[in-house]
Amino acid sequence: MSSAPKKKPEDAGVVGFFDDPETLLTATAKVRDSNFKHFDCFTPFPVHGLEHAQGLARSKVGYVTATLAFTGTATAVAFQYYASKVSWPHIVGGKPFNSLPAFVPIIFELSVLFGGIATFVAMMAFNRLPNLGKKIIDPSLTNNRFAILIERPPEQEEDDFVKAPVAVAPFDPLAAEAFLKSLGAKDVRVVRDEGWF
């Protein structure tokens, strides 16, 4: 969604299609080691080892889950203590007001509930879903074909060494096309970002 306002007539990049996951894997590793730093793969199902071939970092969804799950634990402990001991101390079955063992089931359930909802929200947020601005490149990508998209890089990029934005070398679609063809892509073309509707 954040990339939606980028409404330029320029193309988004060059895409090359592959028929099987193995060729995609070897091709992806070569793109990773090339000068094209901005690229992504599109597959109809998760391909094992592709994240390594692409050089992607481990997903951070788990940290969000852990944080919110422990928040759930703390909420359940605090709330049950407050309700049963502070707000309305009430003797039930001769148990103490703060009958912690009896609170365990709800502590567990609330941890799972918070953690589960957080996982979903984090997954959606990290993936920028719901994605309204960018249509799928080709309908076959959710069916039986695989693709590498070499993206047009931004004009300026934050440089790690000088700690300032520096100009990026201009994008050469023809070089990207030739490179993808050399990797065995069956069908290579320039694509633009389009909205769904």
Next chain:
Amino acid sequence: MATTAESSVNPEVLVTGGKTFQDVNDEVSLPLESFPTTRWWICFIVAVAAFFMGLILLGRTFMEGIGVWGLNQPMGWGTDITTFVFWVGIGHAGTLISAILFLFRQKWRTGINRAAEAMTIFAVMTAGLVVLTHTGRAWLAGFWLLPYPNQRQLWVNFRSPLEWDVFAVGTYFTISTIFWITGLIPDMASARDRAKNKFRKIFYTIASFGWRGSNKEWVNYEQAYLIFAGLSTPLVLSVHSVVSFDFAVSQLPGWHTTIFPPYFVAGAIFSGFAMVVTLMVMVREAFKLKNFITMDHLEKMNKVILATGMIVGYAYACEFFIAWYSGSAFERFTFINRAFGPYWWAYWIMACCNVFVPQIFWFKWARRSVPIMFVVSLYVNIGMWFERYVIIVTSLHRDFLPSSWAQYYPSWTDWGLFTGFAGFFFCCFLLFVRFLPTIAMAEVKSVMDQPKAGGTH
């Protein structure tokens, strides 16, 4: 084509018939894109009619009170809680298949997990309806069940297993649903990208959240999926344990036992798998999915039914042993009364359906015969309903004071409501098989024999 599915030479072949990725999309999406068959309409009309009958009887219940179900003193619980536990139990197979089998890397789960999860969600919804109804004034249920700041300045009792149940079932429903929706996203994208019809395209575009299949998305998606599996695994074990606490934490003979949590969980998986077999046998036949839900899948499920059925049978025996060994006169009486008292027929229906009938699955030919497994799965469904009936009714109807002893017979309103709730479940399931892919296409593709570079596919 039907016979190719019967081969089991290589257990790793999860999709038979030499299917390509394209075939997976074409064959699984076919029911979504064609007008429903007459057979589907007949089933749907029957289910809707049953559901409407249930709604009318629900009206009668709300006007006159839950006494119209045949409840009395000391029988405060009857088929209402029986049916609630029955549906919650059925709801366990879906999450077991999607979460526990995922963690154990059982790849065969991919063929059946979507439909099993759908079954789970609809079963838990049905159970929720039943249990809200049994409160008598369901429109006030939030008043008693949910801890929220209110004018009475009271809180719910967090020491009560009934309150734990609210959280357990509520959490289970929420997590199962978002797990299922997450699993649906890539398949909704597949359905969207092949949709020709404009309305269908809009519907699936929204349902897919605009998924593009980028690997940067898959990385987060896969981790989220793994976390869901990790969270759901203890959750699925906890839910029926908590349901069993409704009984075990009380002090009634026959209920107050420590064996209940594992016994209930095994029984839930048992009944859930039976329902999965019942539904899958029909789905694979009706939608020609025999190459995706193969005989090997069904055989594995039948093995699970046999194993969990044995655990349940062991629990029945163990209960009797402990009743004798405890030396408690009340416990002994309850169990002798359970098997030989006025409800002896219910007990022996339960024992026959759950313990003796599944023994046929020791034979491979029986595990691989569709008619046999269909009949056995129906018997198990019946037996597991009677198991809860036996537990609830036989413990309640003999109160500590013989002057309070009574009999309980469900009224026709009660049976009608039971049918109505089942109608609700089947309505949901029938709509599911029309509008959503019954097989997780993206997951099936990842376990198929993948086409090799340059080879023929």
